[in-house]
Amino acid sequence: ASSFGIEEALKELGVNETNNGTSTGKNWFSSGEEIASYSPVDGKLIGKVSATTKEDYEKVITTATEGFKEWRQLPAPQRGEIVRKFNDELRRLKEPLGKLVSYEMGKSYQEGLGEVQEMIDICDFAVGLSRQLHGLTMHSERPGHRMYEQYHPLGVVGIISAFNFPVAVWSWNTALAWVCGDACIWKGSEKTPLTSVACQNIAARVFSENGAPEGISCLITGDYTVGEMMTKDERVPLISATGSTRMGKIVAKKVAGRLGKTLLELGGNNAIIVTPDADIKNTVIGAVFGAVGTCGQRCTSTRRLIVHEDVYDKVKDAIVDAYQQIKIGNPLDENNHVGPLIDKDAVKNYQNALDKVVEEGGNILVEGGVLEGEGYESGCYVKPAIAEAKNEFEIVQHETFAPVLYLLKYSGDLENAIEIQNGVRQGLSSAIMTNNLREAERFLSVAGSDCGIANVNIGTSGAEIGGAFGGEKETGGGRESGSDAWKIYMRRQTNTINYTTELPLAQGIKFDL
Numbered sequence: 001a002s003s004f005g006i007e008e009a010l011k012e013l014g015v016n017e018t019n020n021g022t023s024t025g026k027n028w029f030s031s032g033e034e035i036a037s038y039s040p041v042d043g044k045l046i047g048k049v050s051a052t053t054k055e056d057y058e059k060v061i062t063t064a065t066e067g068f069k070e071w072r073q074l075p076a077p078q079r080g081e082i083v084r085k086f087n088d089e090l091r092r093l094k095e096p097l098g099k100l101v102s103y104e105m106g107k108s109y110q111e112g113l114g115e116v117q118e119m120i121d122i123c124d125f126a127v128g129l130s131r132q133l134h135g136l137t138m139h140s141e142r143p144g145h146r147m148y149e150q151y152h153p154l155g156v157v158g159i160i161s162a163f164n165f166p167v168a169v170w171s172w173n174t175a176l177a178w179v180c181g182d183a184c185i186w187k188g189s190e191k192t193p194l195t196s197v198a199c200q201n202i203a204a205r206v207f208s209e210n211g212a213p214e215g216i217s218c219l220i221t222g223d224y225t226v227g228e229m230m231t232k233d234e235r236v237p238l239i240s241a242t243g244s245t246r247m248g249k250i251v252a253k254k255v256a257g258r259l260g261k262t263l264l265e266l267g268g269n270n271a272i273i274v275t276p277d278a279d280i281k282n283t284v285i286g287a288v289f290g291a292v293g294t295c296g297q298r299c300t301s302t303r304r305l306i307v308h309e310d311v312y313d314k315v316k317d318a319i320v321d322a323y324q325q326i327k328i329g330n331p332l333d334e335n336n337h338v339g340p341l342i343d344k345d346a347v348k349n350y351q352n353a354l355d356k357v358v359e360e361g362g363n364i365l366v367e368g369g370v371l372e373g374e375g376y377e378s379g380c381y382v383k384p385a386i387a388e389a390k391n392e393f394e395i396v397q398h399e400t401f402a403p404v405l406y407l408l409k410y411s412g413d414l415e416n417a418i419e420i421q422n423g424v425r426q427g428l429s430s431a432i433m434t435n436n437l438r439e440a441e442r443f444l445s446v447a448g449s450d451c452g453i454a455n456v457n458i459g460t461s462g463a464e465i466g467g468a469f470g471g472e473k474e475t476g477g478g479r480e481s482g483s484d485a486w487k488i489y490m491r492r493q494t495n496t497i498n499y500t501t502e503l504p505l506a507q508g509i510k511f512d513l
């Protein structure tokens with residue numbers, strides 16, 4: 001891997017033997033057992049981190065809570081200025097960080113860079129936002145009264161993120177939460193601990209150089225038991241969690257039990273509808289990138305292609321043909337389109353899905369399989385596969401985090417396609433390929449897609465940061481990133497001020513003493 005500059009990248013990012021959870025400023029050390037990070041690219045050990053113990057966590061939450069009290073006093077535009085400086089560092093370190101993402105997670109280097117670009121973009125967004133944390137003013141029903149609302153910082157935000165976007169999802173949350181005046185505690189995935197350490201190093205350096213209080217950016221490391229320390233902790237008013245629906249249900253219950261807030265970003269089962277009026281060339285690009293990009297491990301990955309019978313064979317042939325061009329291999333090599341799955345468990349899930357779809361009566365169109373031999377030593381490289389299937393198959397109803405695409409046929413009216421598209425428990429992303437305005441508008445209408453994201457003539461993945469990101473149903477209902485997603489990181493307060501010498505009651509109530 002050294003030929004791709006990994007060693008240099010690690011060095012530049014300050015990732016070394018002793019990579020421990022820290023808080024901004026002080027160089028703390030987690031003291032729990034060691035977690036080793038192996039690259040799915042070549043199976044080699046990249047480094048180790050220590051897990052956060054209960055005692056470590058207590059230190060982190062206390063410092064974050066104290067730090068918050070100071071941070072919230074800093075005017076929001078000044079907090080924005082520190083985020084701007086953090087972003088300067090991201091721009092400077094884009095290549096090494098993108099490389100580490102690629103090496104530790106396995107996505108292509110291009111996608112690693114793209115992920116860091118999302119961090120840069122959300123920070124830019126947050127800097128502007130730091131001057132736009134607006135509330136409304138209302139007209140009071142009483143004379144001589146003024147009524148308005150304001151947004152105050154919320155407190156300590158707990159962020160639980162997944163391996164597949166090991167850095168961007170953190171920044172979607174932190175960049176906004178920081179300008180909103182919150183302190184953040186991040187538990188990244190135990191499958192990608194070193195990218196977390198790299199990000200935390202950058203944040204810690206920028207925060208302490210700019211005189212920010214200790215504890216505004218904290219990193220805790222370990223498995224779900226470490227996440228639980230936050231979900232059950234009343235000192236953490238908001239938990240933002242990205243991951244499986246199974247995880248989300250556990251987190252939601254725990255946090256709701258103490259009436260805390262959650263922002264949940266869970267599984268998807270995203271489909272593209274291809275109508276008789278679709279542009280086939282663009283459909284192929286959108287569908288293939290959506291299905292095989294990031295080796296099918298985006299929550300927005302295209303899992304289902306719902307194709308009208310009139311164009312079914314044409315679309316099928318074009319997609320199958322495109323799959324023959326896909327190059328699978330070391331994701332740091334820019335000639336390859338698809339890298340490895342994250343680990344061998346993911347490979348098992350992938351194989352299980354392919355077995356299952358055949359068992360249920362599906363027809364394999366593009367054969368899958370685990371690659372072996374030179375360059376594939378990690379055992380995590382698989383062939384993207386396509387199966388003709390039915391929407392009601394259990395495996396099709398399930399999100400398999402792997403490059404398995406299900407081809408589904410519809411006939412007659414678009415309504416039938418929309419019914420199939422909505423006929424799953426998840427509701428994250430969706431798309432339609434059509435040049436027919438009526439079809440496009442019906443897909444976006446109240447009777448159309450039930451997802452949080454609905455696109456026309458682009459695929460299901462690769463959302464821009466400017467929009468609110470998230471989905472309905474079992475996807476969890478949360479929205480993060482752009483639009484007004486910032487509001488969840490603040491508490492809203494309604495203020496009514498009486499500047500008269502009387503005290504009139506609302507609703508005209510008389511109360512004479």
Ligand code: UN1
Nearest residue numbers: 165298299300461462463
């Ligand atoms: C995720 O997979 O958790 O829309 C996030 C996309 C990316 C983000 C995916 N911008 O595909």
